[in-house]
Amino acid sequence: MIIARILGTVVATQKDERLSGKKLLIVRPINVDGSDTTGYVVAVDTVGAGFHERVLVVAGSSARLAQGMKDAPVDAAIVGVIDSVEVNGSE
Amino acid sequence: MQLARVIGTVVATVKNDSLHGRKLLVVQTLDRHLRESGKPMVAIDSVGAGVGELVFWCRGKEASFPFKREDTPTDCTIIGIVDSEAHVLNGP
Numbered sequence: 001m002i003i004a005r006i007l008g009t010v011v012a013t014q015k016d017e018r019l020s021g022k023k024l025l026i027v028r029p030i031n032v033d034g035s036d037t038t039g040y041v042v043a044v045d046t047v048g049a050g051f052h053e054r055v056l057v058v059a060g061s062s063a064r065l066a067q068g069m070k071d072a073p074v075d076a077a078i079v080g081v082i083d084s085v086e087v088n089g090s091e
Numbered sequence: 092m093q094l095a096r097v098i099g100t101v102v103a104t105v106k107n108d109s110l111h112g113r114k115l116l117v118v119q120t121l122d123r124h125l126r127e128s129g130k131p132m133v134a135i136d137s138v139g140a141g142v143g144e145l146v147f148w149c150r151g152k153e154a155s156f157p158f159k160r161e162d163t164p165t166d167c168t169i170i171g172i173v174d175s176e177a178h179v180l181n182g183p
Contacts, residue, residue, distance in 0.1 A: 087099030
């Protein structure tokens with residue numbers, strides 16, 4: 001899993017029916033110290049995350065295993081909102 | 092599977108229900124000479140590993156196999172603890 005920050009939202013009316021009702025968010029992978037990397041991923045939100053929050057993103061076929069994502073055509077899902085990251089004794 | 096060092100922990104109260112009760116650890120991948128390579132990742136723990144330990148981990152869909160495999164959304168799972176650094180033997 002990677003840590004990412006929510007940058008924005010995507011609105012899509014016409015989409016696969018198994019994605020209906022799902023919130024799509026634009027997230028940017030970040031380093032464990034909180035600094036930004038480059039690039040972005042469009043991920044389906046399964047936890048109700050909000051703008052600028054740090055989240056956990058599962059990528060690949062495992063994203064489909066999140067509750068509520070069964071058989072959905074998804075390769076990135078937000079599965080947690082991060083409270084804190086502690087690395088080498090410091091947050 | 093690759094070797095990694097556990098370097099930290101992640102706390103997330105709001106999670107997908109299927110991750111309830113799982114321990115999240117930050118792992119730094121190592122090369123075969125135990126030097127850092129690549130960026131740290133967040134992994135679920137399936138063996139009871141702790142910070143500082145040398146572990147090996149599995150990525151991709153197979154990462155969910157130690158748990159209820161159709162219900163655990165993880166692409167990175169710690170699946171073993173290496174006994175010690177002396178137990179990582181490299182050829183010439």
